[in-house]
């Protein structure tokens with residue numbers, strides 16, 4: 207019987223997500239609240255299902271940069287606080303606050319506008335720039351920002367945070383310095399009577415590198431999805447984390463037996479020197495697959511064997527089925543995941559195109575249907591020992 211469902215799909219393992227969540231809870235320690243970063247469609251993993259799983263697991267709050275994503279979550283019954291990264295103009299921040307989301311304010315001017323326009327008290331977070339150089343009030347003037355903003359009517363400052371990500375573990379000392387400065391800043395504020403329910407500075411890179419701070423929360427994305435935030439692994443910082451994207455599967459929709467001498471235009475125009483068997487998959491650039499770089503190979507798994515991708519077009523991939531044994535139309539093809547003893551990882555597929563795993567996920571995001579095999583009923587297992595390497 208033909209499978210009438212989608213012929214290409216990704217598999218997301220929500221149990222692996224929860225495993226990673228527990229792992230990071232242990233690493234962070236019992237005093238830290240865990241805010242989950244679910245921006246970018248939960249790093250491509252499907253924001254609604256991921257948010258539902260994290261809510262069940264006990265996340266303190268969810269954080270995204272998209273008001274649309276935040277609304278989508280509310281529409282799907284998510285009740286956790288939804289925080290918004292600095293993302294918008296003052297108008298949108300006001301709109302977000304009115305709808306019950308928690309916007310980030312990065313300047314006193316924005317705070318004043320929001321305070322003036324809001325008819326009743328709204329909850330906000332303040333963002334401080336401790337050295338990333340992107341968004342937030344610079345640390346040097348942050349004290350004045352906080353003090354003046356605290357005096358505004360209609361604003362309730364529920365959190366204050368900064369962001370100090372780094373992509374090479376050799377740069378951890380840069381983050382250590384920033385964490386120290388932020389801790390010192392918060393201590394000074396507190397001694398002046400300014401305390402906030404949430405203070406946060408560490409994201410995945412800090413926590414996985416074993417750094418510490420005095421804040422009350424961490425905000426994690428990469429680690430929850432089993433992704434490394436580091437471009438180069440200098441030590442195995444995340445060996446206990448499991449990939450949450452466990453599969454990218456497709457189906458052979460055509461098998462072609464090409465004669466020797468035939469001129470074909472697959473992966474270049476050439477006459478075949480010998481008969482070849484090629485397979486076609488209903489998956490291409492439109493679904494986020496990209497062509498391998500000239501010096502690299504993209505491999506798929508068919509019947510437990512490795513089969514090279516010959517070409518990627520808008521809606522199809524052509525693969526080399528020589529040596530694949532007996533295969534028929536309708537047989538499954540694995541682009542990511544296990545087939546028998548063989549395995550292809552997200553990192554390998556991304557690497558073939560010269561991009562990183564997160565970039566690859568963003569190419570797939572929203573373009574390939576997702577299946578959640580054995581979707582967890584959400585029974586959390588807080589007592590279980592998840593992490594071997596506690597820092």
Ligand SMILES: *Cc1c(COP(=O)(O)O)cnc(C)c1O
Nearest residue numbers: 243369409410425426427428435
């Ligand atoms: C995305 C983001 C995070 C989470 O970072 P990860 O490296 O994915 O853990 C934390 N804070 C801010 C401000 C972010 O934009």
